[in-house]
Amino acid sequence: MAAISTFPAAGLRALCVIMLIAVPSILLPEQSQDGAQIVALVAISAAIFTFVEYSVASPSFIEFRSAPPFNRLRFIALFATVLALSLIMRGNEAPSTLTQLMRLAGERVGGSLDFPFSPVRLMALMLPEDTSPKAVYLVSICAGLAYLVSLLSIAAFGVLLRFHHWPRRTGAFNVWVNLPMFDPTAGGDVVDRLNRDCQVNLILGFLLPFVFPAIGKMVSVFVSPITVNDPQTLIWMVAAWAFLPASLLMRGIALSRVAQMIHVQRKREYARAAAEGLLPV
Template sequence: MALLIALPSLILPPTQGHSPELVTLTAILLGCFVFAEYFSTSPSFLEFRDARPMNRCRFAALAVCVFLVSLLTRHEAAPTGLTALTSSLGHLLAQGLDIAFSPVRLVQLVLPPDLSDPAVELARRATAMAYTASLSSVLVFGLIIRTGRWPQRNGPFNVWINLPLFDPTTGGDVVTRLQRDARLHIAGGVLAPFLLPAMVKLGSGSMDPALFANAQLFVWAVTGWAMFPAMMIMRGMARLRVAELIAVQRRSFALDDELQTA
């Protein structure tokens, strides 16, 4: 996690980097937090700690997204062979995803009107690259759920360990609550790519030009816009799966009781 936070600083040219002290402090704090969550007996915030590879999928998707967007941003100031290849791939993705109501089209609607053409193209390519990574992570996790017997292959699923923010003793039936929360997360993840640009448009009319003056801020803004919806959808998918397992276990127990009674 610490390396992920520092990744844009390592890729971007020094003239485009943010304060190294702030980046280092943030990386250390997040690294300590993740270490404490994984090695404590009672987690406080991090979900699905023992239900791998969900968190690994999320981390890998986030790392890939940050890496690719950082390379795209670096290409504008210090091009290399790798950044040129990434930029070409971003161009192809932007051309393919530039359809009505797509994130590539939406980002163009909230860009400052006086933004230069290279900056507009960078925003298009970065958005296309980031959303390709986020959608791929959702598809991969969906395949893991259906073909990899997640989360049973890791042993019994402990709700308290893997869902520390979920209290199964309050609020009604556990399965109903999990399904409701899951559907809300999935719906929110699907709507988020459209709602965030709409909020920007209604609020200030366009993105802050300072976003494009700070390369690291641009990288994290694009990554957050793409990965936040994917994280919500994956969280909803995971909760639906847990609700399904609990329902199956209930039916199994009910059948056993009927057989014993008979």
């Protein structure tokens, strides 16, 4: 009965995932039949995965399922990024007031973040030398807008931690449910392992916006030049470049928070046991 009660919420989340994946195909005027079939297949597969993960008692991969709004915040950030980039690309074929507004916002943000050695500048330098100025311009404004959304999502999560005491306000925190890929019995102190995973995620999250363009440049030189002629390829490439580092940073912050909670709970239990005379002398 408890599992059945989660079906509506899991179905709604699966529908949201379908909308996320389908947004570029819906907004972009031209779409090949093969491309539409691939998008439909990916959307259905992702929806089934999401439905299963949110309908079972214990998920297998999705972390912090019972600690909202962590995953909701990440989904909103990714959806906002994909939607904004899709509107910018739609303006090339079917301009409107909304597409012009998104393009203007991308120009302002991209210009502000486009300075030497910045991630946005590196994304533009990743492209081959024979890339058209129009393509470089699109990459710059898309990268700037996507990077801004990622920074705002991290800031929003920081506010959530500071003022709403995430995740304690949602009740008891279940490590088994919220960290299905983390095995507390694998060996070593749990707090130390969580802090180590936190540091790895923070380092990767900080470096990825710089490493990704470098890898792309190496691929262009030694394997095959990266082309951004397909609008959907550009949208998902820039969205992944901005979202994955932000997601890793948020996960690192969340793991640090969990480690802190466990450490504080341990001290409280030790103090209580000492007060009751249960600790060995």
